[in-house]
Amino acid sequence: MPPKQVRVRFAPSPTGFFHVGSARSTLFNWLYAKKEGGVFVLRIEDTDKERSNPEFERIIFESLEWIGLTWDEGPGFTRADGSEVREKGSFGPYRQSERKAIYKKYLEKLLYDNHAYWCFCTPEELEAERQSLLASGSPPKYSGTCRSLPKETVSERQERGESAVIRFKMPEEKISFSDIIRGTVEFDMSLGGDVVIAKGLDQPLFDFANMIDDEMMEITHVIRGEDHIPNTPKQIAVARVLGFRKLYYAHLPLILNSDRSKMSKRFQAASLVEYQKMGYVPEALVNFLVLLGWHPEPIVDTKTGKAHEREIFSLEELSKLFDFKRVQKGGAIFNIEKLNWINNRYLRVLENKEIARRLREGGFVKEGIEESMLLKTIELIKPRMRTLKEFEELAGCIFSVPEYDGTLLVWKKSTKDESKKNLIDVNAVLQATGENTFTPGELKNALSPLTTERGNGDVLWPLRVALSGKEFSPGPFEIMSVLGKNESMRRITEATAKL
Ligand code: GLU
Secondary structure (H helix, E strand, C coil): CCCCCCEEEECCCCCCCCEHHHHHHHHHHHHHHHHCCCEEEECECCCCCCCCCHHHHHHHHHHHHHCCCCCCEECCEECCCCCEECCECCCCCCEHHHCHHHHHHHHHHHHHCCCEEEECCCHHHHHHHHHHHHHCCCCCCCCCCCCCCCHHHHHHHHHCCCCCEEEECCCCCEEEEEECCCEEEEEEHHHCCCEEEECCCCCECHHHHHHHHHHHCCCCEEEEEHHHCCHHHHHHHHHHHCCCCCCEEEEECCEECCCCCCCCCCCCCCEHHHHHHCCCCHHHHHHHHHCCCECCCCEECCCCCCEECCCCCCHHHHHHHCCHHHECCCCEECCHHHHHHHHHHHHHHCCHHHHHHHHHHCCCCCCCCCHHHHHHHHHHHCCCCCCCCHHHHHHHHHHCCCCCCHHHHCCCCCCHHHHHHHHHHHHHHHHCCCHHHCCHHHHHHHHHHHHHHHCHHHHHHHHHHHHHCCCCCCCHHHHHHHHHHHHHHHHHHHHHHHC
């Protein structure tokens, strides 16, 4: 019977950067919760004290806020600006480090009910056992040395201070579960033997604590990366003896490079914060992330009968369209060109004012640039701008001309003298042009007698270089319309002096 209310969770361990894979898992959880009118829980899995780090935890919160995937229930935190976000939800606390008493209670119960036992085997002993099994061609499996130690022996060895872990008595049977994306997945548990679930009563391992919390927090669907598939039957085995509810699982496909190789460090493994620094906007990034493994129903053109895939969606639309039926099993290819394309689509439709705000906020433009000039430049540049970071490269020359050599002013089919003469004559035309007619169209008209007479390249190449100081830049009419009459003429005069 389907659950009354969908409750999903994203359960990161703050042991490393928050990267694309984590963001994609969050997104699929979040979308599913929205689609089903459910609840999205954030749970911080910080039981591994040595590897967990508050800095990584802060990065998780900031990244989720940045991409707009906030949680319905979860931990509170203090933002970088000092503002506080309170813990929300009645199943908390939502940090595992604050829930140790709960795990301890269940570990004690499993020990008491004889479903688990203390194991004193040392790492050296276990390794020797493993090696000898491998040498004889058998799969490595714990032999169960400590499975039936008498209670007294256990107490004695503990009193002597021998270190021990807690192992779960794995049933020698097949365990299968139904995965929403993959169908039935089955594991033969007799192959692996008894598994360690805790290093001590206060040190549960991650998959044990994770399973206890999914029960306590009334989670209905576990949506996570496919690397967790092998953990699932172990979790199910423990959950069964504890009488816990059954869960629905959806294991998401791996993310691969364009050549299907393992993740590239530069992009996929990059922390989400890096994408912000690279000048991607969060709306575009989310749109890109959803397509890493999910594709909507193609749209069929009723006239031509041709099907095409829609690729641009808002979060709002996605939360209606998202469906596990259209999540693929095979690896999802990460293509940075596609991200650039999507980012450009978003930049094209963002208001200039909003782009200006983001450029300033992200430090993508030099300080002190006047707002109206910035807005005009954005209008000019945004059809070609793939990232906010590219703005400087594409438009920096509008705000100040870089140092350039006079030879750059001479078009390949022209001469130095011709270039100089053409620039002087352009300035004469501009002088006669009213400031209020400094629009690309009017300027083009005004200069057309000159370009017709002497050729486009001969006139417009030196003009464009004079205005931008660069070999490649926006067109001269566009640049002049942003710079205005005085500054345009000043740059041209300066250029003629170089010839
Ligand atoms: N803490 C686990 C991780 O970060 C979560 C696994 C899960 O979602 O169940 O990989």
